[in-house]
Amino acid sequence: MMSEYKRLHPISAVASFIKQLKELIIPFVAIGVLGRGEKSSFWEYMPLIAIAVTLVFVLAAGIIKWLRFTYRLEDGELKMEYGLFVKKKRYIPFDRIQSLNFSEGILHRPFGLVKVKVETAGSTDTQQAEAELTAIPKEEAKELEDIIYREKNKGKSVQNTSQEESPAEDIKEVKQEAKVLYKMSVKDILIMASTSGGIGVIISGVLIFLSQFGEFIPYEAIFNELEEFVRSGILFVSVxxxxxxxxxxxxxxxxxLIVYADFTVRLKDENIIITRGLLEKKQITIPLNRIQGIRIVENIIRQPLGFATIQIESAGGSVLDKDSKDIKLIPLISKREVKEILTKVFPDYHIAEDFHVLPKRSLIRYLIRSVFWVIPITIAASIAFWPYGLLGGLLFIPxxxxxxMHFKDAGWNIENNQLSLRYRRLVKQTLFLKKNRIQALDRKESWWQDRKELGSLHTTIKSGALGYSSEIKDLDTDDLHEIYKWFSQGNEKKKAPSPTITFKEQEILGEGL
Structure with missing residues (x-):
């Protein structure tokens, strides 16, 4: 019974020991270096003794923490008691629990265990999950999820069920199976790996690693054996x-392939459930009511190939948990399928395809911003290396x-209570926002923009622990007025946020209020 006191699996003590050990590696290495050499007295063994004592202390601390940590479900709350020296108690009501995220690491899988992260409505302001059960059996984790899920949906089930229906029918409705919305194939994962920016990080690491071989590889001996090969140095470097x-x-x-193996997206009532992973299996649950916006991302490789990534901006999550602040609903999908899959998951969203574009007079400002920094570099290079420095001017072309491309990709669309924005940072992004999810909508017009009747639009939504912001520069002032008027209407009770603005901007904004 979950109402009885339960302890974590003993492997959690080992996991705690390993975690602390990782943080002590650098001090241990430093002590080991200081303790090198022959030992002629007891005091010269002190560095090694200090390491041994520290290891014993850390292991003992992990065991004591495991013994003192207990949890149970009682009176509609998840109750935990823990603490190394001072015993602490934490009670989390079920109605505050937004989601339970599961993961199975290398230490968990041989014993049939999972790690459970408890995300609550207040997790946004913390640097870690509200609570964490580091190692419990899968059966208990499933039972914990079912009990919390049933209690949270009890009221909804009662409302949706007539008085003639039995309680068993209520439970059956609550425990209905999750519907599979999308499953990535091996082919999709291979395409994603080939077109992702992650390969650049690995390439950089490999090149740095290879650059260290100069001190260890006897190049002269190798070159003497391969004289002809060395003579064609360009070929050698190329190979x-x-x-x-x-x-x-x-x-x-x-x-x-390891990280995204068996990537599956399921929909169960009001929750999106994402599972993935080969060595470490993860299950992430995102309540639909926490989703603040939808983002379609197309990098410079995937865009011409017709592929994109669908990301969701969700309120909550912790700063240190990458999975909760950067949620890829679908890491790779054909752009032809985007509208279909998003309509299934978010039927209340309008997936805009037609956008209002920027006025042609904005193009010159986008071009100037892109090439402006090259001008002083080209001038300096031309003076120092005349006439070859003039070749720096070739950078103006790319x-x-x-x-x-920044100018061409920018655009906006309004459909009922939804604002759709399209813009390019390093990659092309399309953002879909509901009016009631927008935290701030700012309109800014500099002196230079005002002369051309242009302005910039800046939006902010609650996402992760820090929020997500977007900006489109050099929109027509009439378009800005229309967007700001749309946002202001229906928000009388909630004062529309505004930036620090000049007197000229104050007059312009006043027309739309």
Whole structure:
């Protein structure tokens, strides 16, 4: 029974020991270096003794923490008691629990255990989950989830069930199976690995690693054996670079396959459930009522190939938990399927395809912003390395094209109570926002923009622990007025947020209020 006091699995003491040990590696290495050399007296063994004593203390602390940690479900609350020296109690009501996230690490899987993270309505303001059960049996985790889920939905079940229906029918409704919305194939994961920016990190690491071989590899001996090969140095360097890129590519694909294996998205009543992972299996639950916005992301490789990533901005989560602040609903999907899948998950959202674009007079400002910083560099290079420094001017071509892409991709759309924005940072992004989810909508007009009847739009929504902001520059002032008027209408009870603005901007804003 979950109402009885329960302890975590003993492996949690080992996990705690390993976690503390990782934090002590650098001090231990430093002590080990200081303690090198022959030992001629007892005091010279003190560094090693200090390490041994510390290890024993950390292990003992982990065991005591495990013994003192208990949890149970009672009176509609998750109750925990814990503490190494001072015993603490934490009671979390079921109605505050937003979701339970499961993960199975290498230490968990052999014993049939999972780690449970409890996310609550107040988790946003903390740097970690509201509570964490580091190692409990899968059966208990499932029972814990079912009990909390049943209690949270009891009122809804009563409202949706007539008086003639039996309680058993209520329970059956609450425990209905989750509906599979999307499942990534191995082919999808391979395409995602090949078109992701993660390969760049691995390539950089491989190149740095290879650069360290100069001190250890006897290049002269190798070159003496391969004189002809050395003479064609360009070929040698090319082969080495190609081999490094190939290894990085293979590592990137392998790691992506491990992380995203069996990636599945399910919908159960009012929750999205995402499961993935080969070595470490994870299950992330996102309540629909916490979702603040939907974002479609297209990087420079996937965009021409017709692929995109769907991300959701969710209120809550912790600063240190990457899974809770950067939620990929679907890591890779064909753009042709985006509207269909989002309509299934979010039927109340309008997936806009037609956008109001920027006025043509905005283009020059986008081009100037893209190439402005190259001008002083080109001038300095031309003076120092005349006439070859003039070649720096060739940078104007790709940077100008990049500025044009920023201009071309920017746009907006309003459909009933939803604002859709399209813009480019490093990648192209399309953001769908409900009016009641927008925390702040700011309109700014500088002196230079005012001369061209242009302005910038800045929106903020609650996402993760820090929020998510977007900005579109150089919109037509008439479009800005229309967007601001749309946001202001229906928000009389909630004063529309406004930035610190100049007197000129105050006059312009006053027309829309």
């Amino acid at each position: 080495m670079v190609f081999a490094g890129l190939l290894v990085a590519w293979i590592l990137s694909i392998g790691w992506t 940077l100008g094209f990049w500025g044009y």
